[in-house]
Amino acid sequence: MSLVPHKTSVPRSARHAEPLLFEIAWEVCRQVGGIYTVIRSKAPTMVEQWAKNYCLVGPWDPEASPLEFEPATPPPRLRDALHALQAEGIEAHFGHWIITGTPQVLLLNPRSAYYRLGEIKYLLWDHHDISLPAHDPLMDEVVAFGHCVERLFHALAASKVRRPVIAHFHEWLAGSAIPELRRAQLPLATVFTTHATQLGRVLAMNDPWFYDRLGHMDWLAEARRYNIEAPVRLERACAHGAHVLTTVSDVTGDECRHLLGRPPDLLTPNGLNIERFVAMHEFQNLHRVYKEQIHRLVMSMFFPSYTFDLDRTLYFFSSGRYEYRNKGFDLALEALARLNAMLRSSGSDRTVVFFLISKRPFRGINSEVLRRNAMLEEIARNTDSIKEQFAERLFGETARGRVPDYNHLIDDYWKLRLRRLMHTWKSPILPSVVTHDLLDDAHDEVLGQIRYLNLINLAEDRVKVVYHPDFVTSSSPLFGMDYDHFVRGCHLGVFPSFYEPWGYTPLECVARGVPAVTSDLSGFGTHVLQNMPDHWERGIFVAERRGRSGDAAAHQLAEWMLRFCQMERRDRIALRNRTESSADRFDWSRVGLAYIDAHAKALQIAGA
Numbered sequence: 001m002s003l004v005p006h007k008t009s010v011p012r013s014a015r016h017a018e019p020l021l022f023e024i025a026w027e028v029c030r031q032v033g034g035i036y037t038v039i040r041s042k043a044p045t046m047v048e049q050w051a052k053n054y055c056l057v058g059p060w061d062p063e064a065s066p067l068e069f070e071p072a073t074p075p076p077r078l079r080d081a082l083h084a085l086q087a088e089g090i091e092a093h094f095g096h097w098i099i100t101g102t103p104q105v106l107l108l109n110p111r112s113a114y115y116r117l118g119e120i121k122y123l124l125w126d127h128h129d130i131s132l133p134a135h136d137p138l139m140d141e142v143v144a145f146g147h148c149v150e151r152l153f154h155a156l157a158a159s160k161v162r163r164p165v166i167a168h169f170h171e172w173l174a175g176s177a178i179p180e181l182r183r184a185q186l187p188l189a190t191v192f193t194t195h196a197t198q199l200g201r202v203l204a205m206n207d208p209w210f211y212d213r214l215g216h217m218d219w220l221a222e223a224r225r226y227n228i229e230a231p232v233r234l235e236r237a238c239a240h241g242a243h244v245l246t247t248v249s250d251v252t253g254d255e256c257r258h259l260l261g262r263p264p265d266l267l268t269p270n271g272l273n274i275e276r277f278v279a280m281h282e283f284q285n286l287h288r289v290y291k292e293q294i295h296r297l298v299m300s301m302f303f304p305s306y307t308f309d310l311d312r313t314l315y316f317f318s319s320g321r322y323e324y325r326n327k328g329f330d331l332a333l334e335a336l337a338r339l340n341a342m343l344r345s346s347g348s349d350r351t352v353v354f355f356l357i358s359k360r361p362f363r364g365i366n367s368e369v370l371r372r373n374a375m376l377e378e379i380a381r382n383t384d385s386i387k388e389q390f391a392e393r394l395f396g397e398t399a400r401g402r403v404p405d406y407n408h409l410i411d412d413y414w415k416l417r418l419r420r421l422m423h424t425w426k427s428p429i430l431p432s433v434v435t436h437d438l439l440d441d442a443h444d445e446v447l448g449q450i451r452y453l454n455l456i457n458l459a460e461d462r463v464k465v466v467y468h469p470d471f472v473t474s475s476s477p478l479f480g481m482d483y484d485h486f487v488r489g490c491h492l493g494v495f496p497s498f499y500e501p502w503g504y505t506p507l508e509c510v511a512r513g514v515p516a517v518t519s520d521l522s523g524f525g526t527h528v529l530q531n532m533p534d535h536w537e538r539g540i541f542v543a544e545r546r547g548r549s550g551d552a553a554a555h556q557l558a559e560w561m562l563r564f565c566q567m568e569r570r571d572r573i574a575l576r577n578r579t580e581s582s583a584d585r586f587d588w589s590r591v592g593l594a595y596i597d598a599h600a601k602a603l604q605i606a607g608a
Contacts, residue, residue: 019164019189019603020077021046021054024149026173028058028105029068029097034321035170035195037504041273044101045588049596052104057152058174059145060093060107069107071095077163078106081155089115090148100273108152110144120147128179130233139230146176150184153177157186164189166599171195172231175238182241189606191598192242193268196501198235200255202226204326204499211521211546219259236260244602246594249523252501266598269527270502271591272511274583283488283513283580284573290489291315293481298353300376300478301369301435301466304427306459308351314565315490319357319472319483320505324445328496328519329356331545331554333446335496336463337453338558343462343565350565353464355490356446360469362436365477368427369435373478375425382421386414431457434467435478488512491572492564496543496557497522506540513580515539515564517557520546532582539579 023046027036039056046054052075058065074082074094085092091109096102113120120143124130132139149167156165168191169175175192182190199222204210206226223232239245239260246268247253257263295310302308316336320327336354343350390409397404433450434441441447446467450456455465470476472483479486487493493509493516500522507524509516518525518540525542528535535542541560545553567575584590 018053019166019599020161021050021166021168021599022057022106022153023054023168023170024057024174024177025170026058026145028056029107030058030061030064034502034504037272038195038270039170040097040099042271042588042592043097043099043103044273045592047101047103049592055104055106056097057106057108057149059141060091060109062109065093065107068098069093069095069105070098070102072104075104077159077161078156080159081152081161082106084155084158085148085151088151089113090151092148092152106152108145108148110141110148113144113147114140116147117144120144123180124176124234127183128233128237130179130230130237132230136230142173142234143176145174146180149174149177150180153181153186153188154184157188164603166191166602168193168595168599169238169242172198172235172238175242176234178241179237187606189244189599189602190242191244191246191602192238193246193248193598194235194239194252194256194260195248195270196252197255197259198228198231199223199226199259200252200501201323201326201499202228205323210499214254214258217258219261232259242602243605244598246598248502250526251521251523255501265601266594268594268598269523269591270504270507271586271588272504272507272583274511274587284576286485286488287513287576290481290485292489293479294486294489296376297373297478298466300373302431302457302464304372304375304425305429305431305457309349312349313351313353314492315353315355316492316494316561317355317357317487317490318494318505319355320495322358322360322446323499326497326499327358328494328498328500329358329446330449331496331498331543331550331557332356332494333449333453333455333465334550334554335494335557335561336465337455338554339561339565340455340461340463342558342562344460348462348565351462351464352561352565353466354494356465356467357472358446358469359471360436360444361439362469363439365436366432366434368429369432369478372427375421379418379421379425382414382418386410386418389414431464433457433465434469436469438469484508484512487514490514492561493517494557494561495519495522496545496553497525498545500524507586510540510579510586511583513576513583515541515575515579517541517543517560519543532585537578538582539575540582 025035025039026032027039072095082092089112091112093107095105097105117140121132166189169178170193178190223229239262244265245262246266247256247264248270253264294315318332324330393409394404434447438444450465457464472479472486474482487509493506493514495506496517496519498521503518503522503524506516506518520542528540529542543553543557
């Protein structure tokens with residue numbers, strides 16, 4: 001059976017022969033993890049290719065799902081199956097995801113199958129040797145959702161729909177239906193994509209020699225050692241039960257081979273819907289606009305203590321899930337400490353402000369940071385009032401044909417008020433390196449390394465650090481902008497990850513015309529090395545971490561950042577232009593072709 005990759009490839013009258021594609025993911029209509037970006041950004045391309053033959057499936061979350069879900073009447077091809085689910089007591093919601101492309105979605109409530117949890121777990125143990133804990137809320141929800149998905153495809157097989165059906169599962173959280181579906185031998189082609197193996201992520205966090213030992217590890221012993229045997233066994237069952245196994249990069253492909261016991265059939269790299277991010281004619285102007293907003297935050301944090309030239313300041317940042325070592329936060333900070341020493345010893349007048357953004361538990365925003373921010377806003381309001389009075393009086397004097405006395409264009413009240421503000425504004429305290437009061441300040445690894453490296457925002461430091469343990473949003477009293485706007489305002493993204501199956505953060509930088517650092521231990525980094533020999537010229541630096549010591553990697557990264565700091569503005573503008581021009585290489589319309597191959601291969605193997 002050939003797979004039709006685009007809705008215009010066959011006449012409308014022949015549509016009845018086209019396959020139906022169901023894409024199952026834990027993050028449909030709710031932002032839980034990184035797969036949300038994959039599914040959401042890919043949806044417009046999938047809708048364009050498959051039209052009404054495409055439907056996303058996810059768990060119904062009564063708190064999160066309604067925010068992104070719009071109910072709709074199910075199409076005829078799904079009605080019988082949904083009626084069958086309802087008869088079994090499984091709660092199903094059909095509608096559209098309120099995103100670009102408005103794809104069809106089917107959300108199944110796992111809790112409606114909780115009454116069968118004992119039976120579900122018994123069958124997984126009896127049929128697949130997967131023993132699940134008795135009371136684990138996440139595992140209960142996962143296998144209950146898997147049961148709902150399994151019953152969906154049983155109902156479809158029993159309905160009047162006579163089309164080939166493809167079920168594409170993302171990650172073990174959404175794939176727990178695969179073992180039983182394969183055992184039932186339904187007329188169904190299955191694809192399983194793992195974006196990161198459970199065991200690989202845990203081992204990388206705890207074993208500095210993970211990549212050297214990968215080929216010699218006993219997966220079962222390691223799973224038991226870290227008390228994750230149940231999810232690892234379930235993940236292996238998904239990988240072995242699917243007709244086609246894919247993963248996002250050759251980095252994760254090695255994990256599949258050694259930890260899941262099956263090499264991937266295909267690589268399906270991640271992409272972005274680039275048109276959502278790139279405004280071809282104005283992205284340089286957007287960089288300037290958002291950089292000015294970052295200037296305001298930097299002024300509020302640093303200028304009460306001391307000042308520096310904002311025109312000679314560069315904004316670097318790193319962000320992502322708080323996995324201190326896996327995300328390369330440790331290497332980034334070490335390299336920045338070395339960069340600080342290099343800039344100071346050379347007498348450079350360049351300043352680097354490094355933002356590290358990762359969600360951590362906190363009590364609230366630091367009171368001194370809030371005070372400084374409020375003071376700056378007060379200064380802004382007063383200077384705006386002075387500006388209005390000055391302009392009005394200057395206009396009046398000029399219209400009367402008088403040469404104005406500039407000293408009398410502002411009332412003494414405003415002069416005194418401004419003088420008092422300036423006096424209150426100044427502070428002898430060093431700028432804080434962290435914007436919030438952390439719940440566990442003493443044991444936070446990032447804050448501990450910042451202090452160890454003495455990156456404490458001394459006046460003579462050329463590298464300043466702002467650790468922001470919360471998301472960047474427009475409602476934030478500090479940033480007052482969305483994350484993508486913040487990225488556009490920065491000069492460089494720094495993501496030298498130790499463990500990163502793909503790596504969306506550097507890709508999001510590239511999509512916005514912002515140069516970025518990745519590493520050769522990330523899926524994105526290896527993809528760049530294999531497909532972009534001129535990656536440095538296009539604003540993507542791949543740090544060499546594989547087989548190298550942390551000291552050597554930190555030295556290399558620091559030297560590269562020093563060269564970036566030495567670039568003049570016109571050179572950085574040219575580099576941003578080249579970075580932005582390469583973004584379309586990662587559009588889903590290109591990288592998504594691998595999905596077409598995976599679906600076609602699954603149909604061929606399944607004989608659907």
